[in-house]
Amino acid sequence: MRVSDIDDSRAATNALLAAAREAQWRPHAVARFLGQATERSARQAARRPRALAELTALHCLLLPLTRNRQDRRWVTASWTLGALHLGLLERRDRLSAADALTLIRGNLPATSVGSSRFSGVLAIASDLADGHLARRQSTDSPFGDYADTFADAAFWTWLALRHEPSSTVRAAAIAAWAAPVVAVTAVALVRGAMPERPRPALLRPAAVMQGVVALRHLLRR
Structure with missing residues (x-):
């Protein structure tokens, strides 16, 4: 069975990673990995035309809110990543309201809203809202x-690096959001399989950092 025919996205990704790891990530193995991953992503997107249309419409609505070419590239990159991962919807064929809120949060840095004093508060509110909607629906x-995960990493890392004057807080932000994404990616490449994402039951350090960064940004003149 070809990897592109595997229905479970995690199983398909693990199969691709395992094959590339066995080939020691040589150039031909990397090229094969990228080619097969892209082919499967295209197949999965084609099987979900409604989700692809919703994803496209959402990002088209975000484009007028951008300020320059760099912001438009951010929105384009967001659309591309979303389209390449529609297979992760699994049995669903459309985006949910929670998915839309998450994607909007991830694109806040590309809009004028992202630089406002209230952007951190809005990001926290959207995070709570999309989690509530996902559970309720x-x-x-x-x-x-x-x-x-990626929306949080993108927005909060950007907000800290762009607007936070304290080098200590900036370093803590990188440790809270960017470092885990890099670490999970590195583990996946070394092991040849996607690791389970840790889910602390009581206290999430990143959640505490959200409050710190958002409050400092809100109160800063």
Whole structure:
């Protein structure tokens, strides 16, 4: 069976990673990995035309809110990543309201809203809202889970690096959001399989950092 025919996204990704790892990530193995991953992503997107249309419409609505070419590239990159990972919707064929809120949060840095004093508060509110909607509507999926992780990493790292004057807080932000994404990616490449994302039951350090960064940004003149 070809990897592109495997229905479970995690199993398909693990199969691709394992094959590349066995080939020691040589150039031909990397090229094969990228080619097969892109082919599978295209197949999965074609099987979900409604989700692809919703994803495209959402990002088209965000484009007028951008300020320059760099912001438009951010939105384009967000669309590309979303389209390549529609297979993570699994049995769903459309985006949920929670998914839309997550994608909007991830694109806040590309809009004028991102630089406002209230952007951190809005990001926290959207994070709480999309989690509530996902649980209430039973729309949890690997797509929403990974989109939430990357949206948080993108927005909070950007906000800290762009607007936080304290080098200590900036370093803490990188440790809270960017470092885990890099670490999970490195583990996946070394092991040849995607690791489980840790889910602390009581206290999430990143959640505490959200409050710190958002409050400092809100109160800063």
